Amino acid sequence: MAKSQFYLIGPGAVGKVLARRLQKSGWTCVGVCGRGSAAGRRVAKELDAPYVTSLKEVRLSQGILLLSVGTGQISSVARELAAIPLNWPRISVLHNSGTLDTKPLAPLEMLGAAVGACHPFMTFPRFGSTVRSGSKEDDYDPAFPLVFGIDGNVxxxxxxxxxxxxxxxxxxxVRGKDRIAYHAAAVLACTLLGANIAMALDILRKIGISEKQAKTAVMAIAQETLANFSEYGIDRSWTGPAVRGDTRTIKAHAAAIRKLNPGTAKVYKLLSDWVMKQKG
Structure with a gap:
């Protein structure tokens, strides 16, 4: 049986994690295509694969072509790849977008390639542009299992x-018509969860609590809440005035928050109303 191999286009936050996992599973990376950054070259070196900066230089005889590029780039990358005379019927092209189906890969499907959307429902921080090689940030790999929302032809x-x-x-x-809602769920559980934590930190700082103490308090209650949700279920472990239907406390909270940040007060009231409606 031929050894599984893949080619990585886009050695960024998502691509390098998936590539490392594939390699650990015994797959061979036969090439990496990136924008020429030092970080991208490090990923290629780590994978012991040649590094190129032009799609015209991509070479793959068979296997998986992993497109870990931005959602807005997938269509143009697919069109450019379609101009390369590869043995497309022996290649599977998978993009990692959570919102798109496989329509952007149509030029490659017409050439006989298998096409798919393979999105990991997980957070992949970029950590900025100053990440050092071998650092904790550079070696980041999610601790929790990856759930992939997939779509594609057979x-x-x-x-x-x-x-x-x-x-x-x-x-x-997760088929095409549902992928945008699916990705929105990921944003609610990740980006907007972070927004709630950031708002809580902002409130504590503005009433005089130090950054360190605020972070300790907020992260402790947030992590304990998520652990309880996971262990006991949301309905059994939800707490707070909105769960109890305590509108007097909610109004007092909103008034106090409004003096610190009117925008946060609006979010607080909206979310409290949502919780009360769910519990009602």
């Missing part, structure tokens, strides 16, 4: 499942 779905298994993940089919 062979593309099979390739998605193969990648998911190699990455020790779980595959869930």
């Amino acid at each position: 062979k593309g779905l099979a390739a998605c499942r193969k990648v998911t298994k190699a990455c020790n993940g779980v595959a869930v089919e």
